[in-house]
Amino acid sequence: CYLDNEGQLTWEDAREHCVSLGGNLASVAGPDDQRFITELMLSSVRDTHWIGGNEIDRLSGWEWSDGSPFGYFFWKEGEPNDYGGRPEWCIHTNQSNAKWYDQVCTDAKASICKKSGMDIIKY
Numbered sequence: 372c373y374l375d376n377e378g379q380l381t382w383e384d385a386r387e388h389c390v391s392l393g394g395n396l397a398s399v400a401g402p403d404d405q406r407f408i409t410e411l412m413l414s415s416v417r418d419t420h421w422i423g424g425n426e427i428d429r430l431s432g433w434e435w436s437d438g439s440p441f442g443y444f445f446w447k448e449g450e451p452n453d454y455g456g457r458p459e460w461c462i463h464t465n466q467s468n469a470k471w472y473d474q475v476c477t478d479a480k481a482s483i484c485k486k487s488g489m490d491i492i493k494y
């Protein structure tokens with residue numbers, strides 16, 4: 372299931388929060404996962420949400436914090452861009468189009484956790 376956390380956290384704090392709930396920040400394996408993410412985004416009071424995609428390990432490139440393979444992409448056109456030369460090493464989605472943007476990981480944002488075995492919960 373997917374959990375929409377509307378509290379504003381850094382990417383790392385958001386990931387730790389998801390882990391404390393027995394999950395991780397959401398990974399997106401394909402269009403079905405993305406559809407769930409999009410539905411959650413549309414019902415949220417927040418415009419942007421961290422998901423698990425990151426390139427904090429600069430040698431590995433983009434990967435998911437839950438360890439699943441990074442093989443599907445839903446970038447906004449022009450992203451990822453390390454805008455202005457900033458270290459935009461974490462992925463958030465945007466409510467207006469549900470697409471992915473790279474962003475500085477210390478920004479405070481809402482977040483979406485993924486956990487197996489439960490229905491979608493909003494809190």
Ligand SMILES: [Ca+2]
Pocket residue numbers: 450451452453454459472473474
């Ligand atoms: Ca960016």
